[in-house]
Amino acid sequence: MTTAARVTVGSLLRTWRERRGISQLELAGRAESSSRHISFIETGRSRPSEDMVLKLADHLDVPMRDRNALLLAAGYAPRYAHTPLDDPSMGTLREGLERLLTGYEPYPALVVDAAYHVVAANRGVLMLLDGLPEHLLAPPLNAMRITLHPEGLAPRIVNIREWRGHLLAQMERQIALARSEPLRALYEEVSAYPVPHRTGDAEPAEPVPYFALPLVIEHDDRVLSFVSSISTFNTPMDVTVAELAIETMLPADPATAKYLRSLGG
The missing domain is CATH 3.30.450.180 (Beta-Lactamase)
Incomplete structure (x- = not known):
């Protein structure tokens, strides 16, 4: 049996960054980091801290459900609960x-x-x-x-x-x-x-x-x-x-x- 390649936090962050149309340099500026550090995170050469994952997710406007996925990929526990509404x-x-x-x-x-x-x-x-x-x-x-x-x-x-x-x-x-x-x-x-297909729609007497x-x-x-x-x-x-x-x-x-x-x- 073959095992699918593990999804890394770096690849997920790169995907979100590209979806948002933001460069590494721009993201680094927003997160008060460096483009070199962002590059190292995306390529897997550096493991981001939990706070950095959440900071980057915030600046990339990542939905809460996917922020949990980022944390898991980085080796951290999910931050946000997912409680059924009938709980x-x-x-x-x-x-x-x-x-x-x-x-x-x-x-x-x-x-x-x-x-x-x-x-x-x-x-x-x-x-x-x-x-x-x-x-x-x-x-x-x-x-x-x-x-x-x-x-x-x-x-x-x-x-x-x-x-x-x-x-x-x-x-x-x-x-x-x-x-x-x-x-x-x-x-x-x-x-x-x-x-x-609608025909003969009534129009108001006065628009x-x-x-x-x-x-x-x-x-x-x-x-x-x-x-x-x-x-x-x-x-x-x-x-x-x-x-x-x-x-x-x-x-x-x-x-x-x-x-x-x-x-x-």
Whole structure:
């Protein structure tokens, strides 16, 4: 039997540096080191300290999951826990997320992980998903799949081509920043979905001056418009927490806001 070549911390750091388009000299300046030392680390002639691994990872914007991989490759223990969200120790976090999502109602809001699996959602989101086929709603619920699937929300989205382009570009940026095979596989799946052909889309009597690209979607014989905002946790110390994103949908026009408030009442 043959054994695959061991992945070294130097080769991993070099890969991240090249992905970020940073020279050894530039990285050395940021890390208050020398290009010679960076070169020695990348070629395996020098073993970086644990602090140096973390410092370089920070300047290369390496995701937390991959920082653990760098530490392991350098011979150190992982620094960051990877606690399942349903672990009892995450109870305070789960409660906080639920209160945040409930407090945002009647407007839609949800929490997704790094692969866009929905880990929590409020009634505003469930309203938009009403009537979708069961196979799309079966766990694990995936926000990208539900949005772009030809049996999902895509046929209801008035500006599907623009919104689809926005979502795919968002995923492309994330893939470029993180070496995530699950995310790449999801991208290849959803980008291959056919784009629904829409004819006779209703236009508002007076054009609305949107302040950001809206999601314009049909619901219950109405056309609703939303703009989305995405939030993440500041200085997380757990991989699970670092990979969570909270997306809130803000009404993009007075008619949408009025309709949602009427439902909330």
